[in-house]
Amino acid sequence: MFRLFDLNDAQEKAVRTLAGPLLILAGAGTGKTRVITARVAFLIAQGFDPGCILALTFTNKAATEMRERLARMVEASDAKRVTMSTFHALCLRILRQNIDKLGYKNNFSIYDESEQVGLIKKIIARTAARDEKLDAQVAKALISKAKNLGRDCDPNEESLAGAVFARYQRELKNLNAVDFDDLLLLAVKLLKEHPEIQARWKARFSHIMVDEFQDTNRLQLDLVGLLAGVERNVCVVGDDDQSIYGWRGAETSNILDFERHFPNPAIVKLEQNYRSTNVILGAANKLIQNNPRRHPKNLWSQSGEGEKIRAIQMPDDREETRFVTEEIQRKQAAEGLPWEEFAILYRMNTQSRLLEENLRRLHIPYRLIGGKSFFDRREVKDLLAYATCLLNPDDDVSLLRIIHTPARGIGETTTERALEFSVRKKCSLFQALNSPEFQKELSARTAGRVAGFMTLLDNYETRAAAPLAGFAGIMTALMEEIGYWEDLKRSCATPEEALNRETNMKQMIESLSRYEQRSTGGLQGFLDGVSLDRSEEKEDTAGVTLITLHAAKGLEFRHVFLIGLEEGLLPHDRSKAEGALDEERRLLYVGITRAMRTLTLTYCRSRVKFGSAVPCHPSSFLKELAGEFVEQISFEKLMNTPVPKESVKSRFAQLRATVAKL
DNA sequence: AATCGTCTGCTTTTT
DNA sequence: GCAGACGATT
Numbered sequence: 016m017f018r019l020f021d022l023n024d025a026q027e028k029a030v031r032t033l034a035g036p037l038l039i040l041a042g043a044g045t046g047k048t049r050v051i052t053a054r055v056a057f058l059i060a061q062g063f064d065p066g067c068i069l070a071l072t073f074t075n076k077a078a079t080e081m082r083e084r085l086a087r088m089v090e091a092s093d094a095k096r097v098t099m100s101t102f103h104a105l106c107l108r109i110l111r112q113n114i115d116k117l118g119y120k121n122n123f124s125i126y127d128e129s130e131q132v133g134l135i136k137k138i139i140a141r142t143a144a145r146d147e148k149l150d151a152q153v154a155k156a157l158i159s160k161a162k163n164l165g166r167d168c169d170p171n172e173e174s175l176a177g178a179v180f181a182r183y184q185r186e187l188k189n190l191n192a193v194d195f196d197d198l199l200l201l202a203v204k205l206l207k208e209h210p211e212i213q214a215r216w217k218a219r220f221s222h223i224m225v226d227e228f229q230d231t232n233r234l235q236l237d238l239v240g241l242l243a244g245v246e247r248n249v250c251v252v253g254d255d256d257q258s259i260y261g262w263r264g265a266e267t268s269n270i271l272d273f274e275r276h277f278p279n280p281a282i283v284k285l286e287q288n289y290r291s292t293n294v295i296l297g298a299a300n301k302l303i304q305n306n307p308r309r310h311p312k313n314l315w316s317q318s319g320e321g322e323k324i325r326a327i328q329m330p331d332d333r334e335e336t337r338f339v340t341e342e343i344q345r346k347q348a349a350e351g352l353p354w355e356e357f358a359i360l361y362r363m364n365t366q367s368r369l370l371e372e373n374l375r376r377l378h379i380p381y382r383l384i385g386g387k388s389f390f391d392r393r394e395v396k397d398l399l400a401y402a403t404c405l406l407n408p409d410d411d412v413s414l415l416r417i418i419h420t421p422a423r424g425i426g427e428t429t430t431e432r433a434l435e436f437s438v439r440k441k442c443s444l445f446q447a448l449n450s451p452e453f454q455k456e457l458s459a460r461t462a463g464r465v466a467g468f469m470t471l472l473d474n475y476e477t478r479a480a481a482p483l484a485g486f487a488g489i490m491t492a493l494m495e496e497i498g499y500w501e502d503l504k505r506s507c508a509t510p511e512e513a514l515n516r517e518t519n520m521k522q523m524i525e526s527l528s529r530y531e532q533r534s535t536g537g538l539q540g541f542l543d544g545v546s547l548d549r550s551e552e553k554e555d556t557a558g559v560t561l562i563t564l565h566a567a568k569g570l571e572f573r574h575v576f577l578i579g580l581e582e583g584l585l586p587h588d589r590s591k592a593e594g595a596l597d598e599e600r601r602l603l604y605v606g607i608t609r610a611m612r613t614l615t616l617t618y619c620r621s622r623v624k625f626g627s628a629v630p631c632h633p634s635s636f637l638k639e640l641a642g643e644f645v646e647q648i649s650f651e652k653l654m655n656t657p658v659p660k661e662s663v664k665s666r667f668a669q670l671r672a673t674v675a676k677l
Numbered sequence: 678a679a680t681c682g683t684c685t686g687c688t689t690t691t692t
Numbered sequence: 693g694c695a696g697a698c699g700a701t702t
Contacts (some may be wrong), residue, residue: 065682072691073691073692074691074692075691075692077691099691100692102692103691127692128690136685151688195692196692198692204687227691230691247688249681259689260689260690260691261691262688262689262690263689263691265691299679362688362689363688364688364689365687365688385689385690419678422678422679425678426678427678453678505681546692547692548690548692550691562689563689564689565688565689565691566689566690566691569691584688587689588688589688589689590688590689623693624687625687625693625694626687626693626694627693668684678702679698679701679702680701680702681699681700681701681702682698682699682700682701683697683698683700684693684696684697684698684699684701685696685697686695686696686697687693687694687695687697
């Protein structure tokens with residue numbers, strides 16, 4: 016058999032199995048993306064219409080990567096016709112076409128997390144009795160969970176949470192808005208309730224592939240079922256051992272019981288790993304075997320045994336971070352490696368703080384993944400809210416955001432009254448403010464200001480609705496007219512902050528302008544893109560990677576440091592309380608399998624938590640790992656070891672490098 | 678309407 | 693220990 020795209024036997028079998036359901040169990044680092052793209056290329060080579068192939072991913076990054084790889088394997092015109100998209104993006108496409116069938120308008124807004132919480136807060140305030148308490152964040156989590164299970168709200172529900180859910184859903188519809196979960200929920204609902212629409216989408220795809228199948232939830236499984244044709248050409252790729260998003264609604268049962276959903280599947284296991292040493296894989300295998308329900312797998316590689324994993328106990332978190340950062344400095348100098356080959360992995364974002372301090376002290380460049388998003392910045396959100404209002408003025412949440420920014424003499428009292436009017440008349444806030452009947456209730460002064468604001472929005476709406484409207488220009492003009500920039504500058508404490516915020520705004524307008532040049536999706540398309548893809552393109556920054564275990568999935572690094580292996584942190588107390596110990600074990604498994612050559616595990620005897628030092632105990636997972644693959648090193652021994660030779664050599668290497676730069 | 682101070686409560690976060 | 697939320701204050 017000739018070698019297809021230079022694949023191993025198992026990979027080739029996965030690629031060549033085209034008909035019927037196929038389950039590819041792809042262990043960490045076994046060439047999963049490679050197999051999916053090769054399979055798409057093979058389908059095209061076999062004469063299947065590229066336009067009938069659908070590949071679904073979770074992240075835009077994965078979709079983009081796949082598309083780029085495919086472009087190198089097949090004709091550009093064919094590659095373009097394959098649908099490669101995230102679940103949410105596909106659902107959005109379905110909904111933009113036909114959501115009117117569910118009673119929404121096609122220009123609906125998409126609410127992010129903070130907008131959801133804002134809305135829920137308001138609803139709780141209006142719904143809860145004086146003695147009832149419900150945290151908006153908790154309510155949001157409950158609603159999200161219910162939606163991910165495919166449950167619509169029950170209007171007869173008696174509990175406060177249930178009432179809030181029902182009201183939230185009703186309110187969203189009035190606002191002509193949907194949240195992230197709705198994208199899936201409503202798309203599935205639409206396909207289920209309207210067979211003609213389902214038939215249309217179903218006919219469109221002959222072959223469906225799903226990446227990271229272990230992370231799918233009920234709705235996503237339903238969606239795949241609704242889109243699959245009678246042949247059930249559904250190929251899913253995933254690794255149950257890397258399922259770490261259960262708390263997000265992912266159902267491991269989707270991959271564990273795949274044959275229940277798609278009977279008689281072909282099953283291919285990819286176990287040859289191209290990333291790590293056998294020591295690392297051995298430890299990973301050993302750890303994960305403690306999980307009860309899983310598809311048995313055993314990773315192996317041809318990259319030799321490799322160095323033993325080091326497990327080091329530290330006195331406290333200060334010493335831990337100091338050691339790790341200095342160790343990276345030593346190793347980098349000794350081996351002359353780029354900083355990008357190193358990564359520090361941790362359970363919680365707060366752990367990055369001490370690391371950052373140390374890295375800065377040592378002048379080591381680093382990139383911190385995660386944290387606050389660009390899109391959560393106040394100025395960015397304001398700009399987007401203005402844009403959203405131009406398209407969907409009935410979106411009260413966005414309107415409320417911009418009505419006081421900058422202050423234009425329309426105060427709390429006025430909006431309170433308008434809100435009350437809108438509830439009474441069952442109309443949107445925008446309609447209330449526009450209504451002469453409402454304006455009559457106001458003082459002449461306030462009425463004038465409201466009218467002025469309405470005229471402003473109306474003017475820009477008209478301009479935005481014009482064919483060939485230049486949105487970047489329109490938004491700039493709008494921001495200038497309302498004096499947004501001066502207002503923002505006034506609220507900044509330091510000149511640096513002002514400059515920073517200005518840059519963010521410019522960046523936003525700039526990217527809108529670029530979008531207009533390459534796409535025909537208009538302002539709506541731009542906003543959709545922003546809603547669904549919040550990744551910042553800052554991958555160019557070089558340095559040591561600081562990243563949570565969750566965010567590290569799918570990445571690889573030559574040298575990995577995994578810190579804070581303590582009971583209560585990893586596994587996290589709260590996960591243990593929720594009975595999610597297996598998932599914590601998988602999380603560590605994901606961390607271990609990121610390492611290509613060396614892995615260092617650290618844990619502390621004491622750690623500062625909530626401001627004060629508390630004693631810690633080694634993670635129970637360390638016991639599960641203990642044995643031939645792991646070498647225990649005590650901090651004391653480490654400190655008494657004389658400086659190794661390379662480190663002396665490294666000083667020279669460093670010096671030489673510095674001189675060379677001059 | 679904005680600012681200051683106090684209170685609270687603390688994982689992970691693909692879209 | 694610190695950020696974020698909320699309420700009292702001018």
